[in-house]
Amino acid sequence: MTDAMRRPPILPTLIVLVAVGIMIALGFWQLGRLHEKEALLSRYEQAQAASEEIVWPRGEGEQKDQLYRRARLTCDAVADRSSMAGRNAKGEPGVAQTAQCVLPNGARALVVLGWSRQPNVAANWQGGNVHGVIAPGPRLVADPPLDGLEANAAPDPSEIPNNHLSYAIQWFFFAATAVVIYVLALGKRRRAAPERIA
CATH class of the missing domain: 1.10.287 (Helix Hairpins)
Structure with missing residues (x-):
């Protein structure tokens, strides 16, 4: 060799x-x-456990920093309505009804009003005070649900892979x-x- x-x-x-x-x-x-x-994920779990409700953060960066915190906002007007696939509190598949809200400062926020089996059924809600949990998107998942809808599944950081x-x-x-x-x-x-x- x-x-x-x-x-x-x-x-x-x-x-x-x-x-x-x-x-x-x-x-x-x-x-x-x-x-x-x-x-x-540890930070999200701590946010989820916090009982104090905060005001809906102004910027998207702040909203992402406060994911899974309880928050509130005032919807002065509904600019648009839509729906997306979602699950209710029992884990059943269906439709999450959403509204694009105009806030008092002119900014907008996506609100998940609640859950239904059929799309586009939340046509009566015209705005008001909303309480809920900040979910990825970011969006505010109403808790309690609005416009007679069922409760959506609560945002859960354990679902993040x-x-x-x-x-x-x-x-x-x-x-x-x-x-x-x-x-x-x-x-x-x-x-x-x-x-x-x-």
Whole structure:
């Protein structure tokens, strides 16, 4: 066997090492995201447990910071109505009835009025005081529900997926697999090389 066949090829080896390095870095990045997501979910759980009701935050950034807190707002006028897929408090599928509210300061807020089996049934509600929970969107899920509707399922931070650990394990597994496959390929290359005749 020649010396060239004994040595791993430079370019393929560099490519594999770079790829493995990237996969390992992605694995550690996912572990970092895991800790960030755990801290975020812990904050949401604390917000959910807080009993004090806050005024609907002004900006979208503040609204996201206050997700899962109880809040209140005054809807001066309904600018638009719509509906989206939703679940009631019993977990049954149906339709969440929503209203785009104009607030006293001119800003707008999406309010989930309540739940029904059919779409577009909340046509009577013209505004007023709303109490509820700030949900992702952001939107205020009315609690109690309005316009004679049933209660929507309460926003729950436990429904937010936290798959970062499994993603990290996958990246580390991909890196280890790449190394094993490359080592096996090198071994096969060496065995296939003709022995040098003395």
